Amino acid sequence: xxxxxxxxxxxxxxxxxxxxxxLGALALDLRFEEAPVGGAAYRVAGHPLPxxxxxxxxxxxxxxFGAVGDPAFDALERTMRPEQAIxxxxxxxxxxxxxxxxxxFAGLEDASALRPEIAGxxxxxxxxxxxxxxxxxxxxxxxxxxxxxxxxxxxxxxxVEVARIxxxxxxxxxxxxxxxxxxxxxxxxxxxxxWREVVNEVARDFRDVTLSHMYCDNAxxxxxxxxxxxxxxxxxxxxxxxxxxxxxxxxxxxxLLPSASLDSEGKGLFEPIHGSAPDIAGQGKANPCAAILSxxxxxxxxxxxxxxxxxxxxxxxxxxxxxARTADLGGTLSTGAMTDAVLAALx
Amino acid sequence: xxxxxxxxxxxxxxxxxxxxxxLGALALDLRFEEAPVGGAAYRVAGHPLPxxxxxxxxxxxxxxFGAVGDPAFDALERTMRPEQAIxxxxxxxxxxxxxxxxxxFAGLEDASALRPEIAGxxxxxxxxxxxxxxxxxxxxxxxxxxxxxxxxxxxxxxxVEVARIxxxxxxxxxxxxxxxxxxxxxxxxxxxxxWREVVNEVARDFRDVTLSHMYCDNAxxxxxxxxxxxxxxxxxxxxxxxxxxxxxxxxxxxxLLPSASLDSEGKGLFEPIHGSAPDIAGQGKANPCAAILSxxxxxxxxxxxxxxxxxxxxxxxxxxxxxARTADLGGTLSTGAMTDAVLAALx
Ligand SMILES: CC(C)[C@H](C(=O)O)[C@@H](O)C(=O)O
Ligand SMILES: CC(C)[C@H](C(=O)O)[C@@H](O)C(=O)O
Numbered sequence: 001x002x003x004x005x006x007x008x009x010x011x012x013x014x015x016x017x018x019x020x021x022x023l024g025a026l027a028l029d030l031r032f033e034e035a036p037v038g039g040a041a042y043r044v045a046g047h048p049l050p051x052x053x054x055x056x057x058x059x060x061x062x063x064x065f066g067a068v069g070d071p072a073f074d075a076l077e078r079t080m081r082p083e084q085a086i087x088x089x090x091x092x093x094x095x096x097x098x099x100x101x102x103x104x105f106a107g108l109e110d111a112s113a114l115r116p117e118i119a120g121x122x123x124x125x126x127x128x129x130x131x132x133x134x135x136x137x138x139x140x141x142x143x144x145x146x147x148x149x150x151x152x153x154x155x156x157x158x159x160v161e162v163a164r165i166x167x168x169x170x171x172x173x174x175x176x177x178x179x180x181x182x183x184x185x186x187x188x189x190x191x192x193x194x195w196r197e198v199v200n201e202v203a204r205d206f207r208d209v210t211l212s213h214m215y216c217d218n219a220x221x222x223x224x225x226x227x228x229x230x231x232x233x234x235x236x237x238x239x240x241x242x243x244x245x246x247x248x249x250x251x252x253x254x255x256l257l258p259s260a261s262l263d264s265e266g267k268g269l270f271e272p273i274h275g276s277a278p279d280i281a282g283q284g285k286a287n288p289c290a291a292i293l294s295x296x297x298x299x300x301x302x303x304x305x306x307x308x309x310x311x312x313x314x315x316x317x318x319x320x321x322x323x324a325r326t327a328d329l330g331g332t333l334s335t336g337a338m339t340d341a342v343l344a345a346l347x
Numbered sequence: 348x349x350x351x352x353x354x355x356x357x358x359x360x361x362x363x364x365x366x367x368x369x370l371g372a373l374a375l376d377l378r379f380e381e382a383p384v385g386g387a388a389y390r391v392a393g394h395p396l397p398x399x400x401x402x403x404x405x406x407x408x409x410x411x412f413g414a415v416g417d418p419a420f421d422a423l424e425r426t427m428r429p430e431q432a433i434x435x436x437x438x439x440x441x442x443x444x445x446x447x448x449x450x451x452f453a454g455l456e457d458a459s460a461l462r463p464e465i466a467g468x469x470x471x472x473x474x475x476x477x478x479x480x481x482x483x484x485x486x487x488x489x490x491x492x493x494x495x496x497x498x499x500x501x502x503x504x505x506x507v508e509v510a511r512i513x514x515x516x517x518x519x520x521x522x523x524x525x526x527x528x529x530x531x532x533x534x535x536x537x538x539x540x541x542w543r544e545v546v547n548e549v550a551r552d553f554r555d556v557t558l559s560h561m562y563c564d565n566a567x568x569x570x571x572x573x574x575x576x577x578x579x580x581x582x583x584x585x586x587x588x589x590x591x592x593x594x595x596x597x598x599x600x601x602x603l604l605p606s607a608s609l610d611s612e613g614k615g616l617f618e619p620i621h622g623s624a625p626d627i628a629g630q631g632k633a634n635p636c637a638a639i640l641s642x643x644x645x646x647x648x649x650x651x652x653x654x655x656x657x658x659x660x661x662x663x664x665x666x667x668x669x670x671a672r673t674a675d676l677g678g679t680l681s682t683g684a685m686t687d688a689v690l691a692a693l694x
Contacts, residue, residue, distance in 0.1 A: 069534075083534045113571050118460050134481070134502055138539045150505040151541030153480055158497040185585075187416075187430045190486045194498030220593040224460050224571065226604060238532075246567040254568065268416065 001303050002031050004060035006089075008038040009082055010276025011286035012066025017297040018288030018339040019064060022315075024310045025343055026301075033060065037089075038068030038082035038276070046048070054092055057269070058318070059098065062302040064295060065271035071278055090130050090157075095170045095261035095269055096168035098128040099297075100244040102227075102251050107321045111252030111329050114224070121228025122251055125172055128240025129165040130261055132157050135237045155191050157236065162198040164264070169234030170206040178209045178229050183219045183235035183243065195236065203220075216243070223247055248273055255328040256288030258294035260301050268302045270294040280327075284334045287326040289316050292342060315345035348650050350408035353384040353400065353436075356429055357623025358633035365686040366642040368413060369662075371474055373655045375646075377423065383505030384436075385415030385429035401439055404684070409640060409649040410436070412618035418625055429483055429623075437477050440504070442608035442616055443508070444515045444532035445475040446644075447591040449574075449598050454668045458599030458676050460603025461571070468575025469598055472519055473519035475587025476512040479504050480538075480622045482584045502538050502584065509545040511611070517553040523578050525556045530566045532640070538559055542583065563590070570594055595620055602634030602675040603643035605665030607648050615649045617641040627674075634673040636663050637687060658693060665692035 005020070007013040008280065017103035021344060023030060035041075035053040042048050057063045068082040078084070089095070099186045103123040104112070112119035137154030142173035144150050166182070173180040182199045184192035196213055203211045214222070217240045222229060227250050236242060254274045263270040272290030280286060293316055325331020333341065352367070354360040370377060382388075389395050395415065404410045425431070436442070443529040448536065450470040451459070459466035470479045484501030491497050512531070520527040529546045531539035545559055550558045561569070563586045570577060574597050576631040582590060593606045610616040619646030620682035627633060640663055671688035672678020680688065 017501045025354075049646075078534075078537065078540060081534065087535070109475055113462060113465050113573070114460050115462055137437060137499070141541060144505050148505040148507055149541060149545075150503060150537070152484070152501055152502055152503040153536045153538050154499055154501040158491050158495040160495055161401050185588075187425075187428065188434070188482055189500045190425065190488050190498040191500050192498070193425060194488060194496060198496075217588045217592040220567065220589045221596040224593060224596040227458070241591075242567045245564040246571060246593065249568040249571040293661040 001029065002033060002059065004056045004063045005067045006057070006063060006214040007034065008066040008068040008276065009040055009070045010067055010278045010281040012068065012276055013040070014284065014286050014335050015272060015288045015291035016064060016066040018292040018335055021339055022292050022312060022342055022346070023295050025346055026190065028305065028308060037085045039070030039073050041085065042073060042080065042334050044080065048080065048082050049088040057089060057093060060284070062267065062298045063131055063269040064298060065269050066291065067272065067276040069276040069278070080127040087135065087177045089269060090261060091136060093269065094131065094263040096129060096131045096264070097165055097262045098130040099172070099260040099262065100126040100128060100248070100257065100273060102257055104251055105256065105317055105320045106168045107323070108329065112250060114250055114263065118226065118228065119250060119252065121319070124230040124247060125176065125232045126240060126244040126247060127169040127172060127232060127234045128244060129161065129167065129236050132161045133237035154173070155189065157191050157194055159198050160192065162195050163202055166199045166202040167236060169232055170202060170209050173209045173232040174206070175216070177333065179231035180209050180211050181230055181233045182213050183233055183239055184213065184218050185216045186213070186217060199234070206223040220246060223250060243272065253287065253328040255326065256289045256293070258290055258297050262301065266302060272300040284336060285327050286335050287328050288335050288339050289306065289330070292316055310329045311346060315342050319346035348408040349406065349650055350379050351410045352381045353404070353410060353412045354381065354625065355385040355413040355415040356417045357388055357414055357625045357628040359415070359623055361631065361633050361682050362619060362638035363413040364412060365682055366583055366625045368686055369639050369659060369689055370642050373658070375652065375655060384432045386417030386420050388432065389420060389427065389429065392580045394433040395429050399438070403523050403569040404436060404440060409614065409645045410616040412616050412647060414619065414621065414623035414637065416426050416623040416625070433553045434482065436616060438483060440616065441478065441610040443476060443478045443525045443611070444476040444512055444609045445587065446519070446607040446609065447473040447475060447595070447604065447620060449473065449594040449604055451598055452603065452664055452667045454670070455599050455676065459597060461597055465573065465575065466597060466599065471574065471577040471594060472523065473587060473591040474512065474516040474519060474579060474581045474593060475593060476508065476583050480584035482557065495556040502536065504538050504541055506545050507540065509542050510549050511548045513549040513581060516579055517549060520556045521553070526578035527556050527558050528566070528577055528580045529558065529560050530586055531560065532581055534562060535559070546581070563689060565573070566590055567593060570597060586625045591620065600634065600675045602673065603636045603639055603640070605644050607644045609648065611648060615645070617645040627653045631683060632674050633682050635674050635682050635686050639663055662689050664691035
């Protein structure tokens, strides 16, 4: 299989290198091709998502992605910033379903800001819509009739967009505890009223799954109060962005959690949910686990190799249970030493 | 002073009654006039915000508000639902600044889902814009060109709207630790780019306040990881809705926290941040503290009576420190018994 390796900015190259090392130890039939993305691509090609990079991503069987974002480009117009690359990839590749698992690793209960008995129960999956909402609606800057500067972004969904992500949410709930929470803000937003209506329609095909609806503000509260109550959460692009980062921090560190962004055929892009972390870039301090677990998700989901995927996941869990800790987890291991701990657990 | 008393739905009447009892014990020169609002108003007048109720709110020196929301009206169109009443009051009265303090009460460190040493440091104020954003932009339902159902809500701000809430944020930061965090999603939203630009402009008049910018997803994460890092947070209507509920739960219970919604002259509406809680309505179980503290905020802010305001706040803190606990805090006190505990502490 051909893997497009888009390492990107900041700690992206460090953590994707670690993921490749782990994949390499498994003697799978994988070919890697690299291409620049984000600020790194802007530097060499004048655009955060050069056409060659997009073409590689389209041609590949899966994309292994690092991170994009670089404050050096803050002065550029929005459409030329590093982050635009990931938004462009999601849109161009039709990656509408973002899967973000968050679960507590044995031994890490103390790393969470939540009480151990609350944090220990976290095992949820956020299914975030990724190609619609206020992210991709009509947006711009302008002047009002009285000459004031204004800015606007249209939040928008149609029934097909909602139905396909709802279906993904229900299908995933079926492989877990069969409980799905749909999060919206239907007391204020028309977009959310459509969302709720369509989710209820799709629910008719999944009578074995228990569906409930929750407002976004309440969900943010419940994720602090008792995150263990959730199994699968399905929500829109913006609410999913906020809630998934919140959930990941409940687990203790954003450095542990992978994500998959899938198209309608299951082809996907796999990336840590953490960003480029420019403050620690190049220092060999980053936690490689999120990237390593993203590689495992890639094997399982896009490449249909569940066996090596499971081996990687078990090795990360074993390394952590054995006490391996990078700085974000209060430890002293470097990126390389943490990777070695995972390799050792891989046997 | 004339107080418009809008008790509303669910536990609204119970908790505002408690607040009135506490105000009554202070022998202040206050006159109360009641009017129906929310589902209760729909039942008697066919509209969640009848013209007479709005007129009273306009005429009064301040509005003491309970809560609105009632699942019995879920089938009504959005504009007729109980929640519409609070949105209408905010808009019609020009209540653009929503102040939501969240601080840990001594003795309640154990009620939070966060570790006591993390929860104990929480003392922050969220300043939420309340009359713009995706709440009040053009919204509706329709059909796409290919006949699909769609829903849309326009997120929008102009520079005057941003500047006045930014100014409120800076002014409040000046009365506290002089640190202001502005929360947006400028890597994706044009609205947020305008927001950031204007906040930076207003900052020139407040060089004694340290301003920083944070993305909303990161803020949701940081509020779990280390809420003690924040002093004042200023943000838009939608992000503020989510983050303030999240912050309040970090403190242990949504039943403790008041809010003020102010117009440009400091006149305002004061309400607990909790909702109507239909599941416990009429059972005398609700925590009255949020409503009682909202009454204190009213005295301090709109009525310029800081002395009785301080007495009420001290009495609530003393009652809690003395062990008074309603069910939401793991205790057994009824609404009335908790109110009595506050009255006793008031002396
Ligand atoms: C970098 C940014 C555009 C992106 C998003 O908001 O989707 C990130 O926060 C994420 O969640 O992947
Ligand atoms: C009831 C609802 C419309 C309201 C809001 O979203 O503003 C509530 O959640 C709040 O925060 O006061």
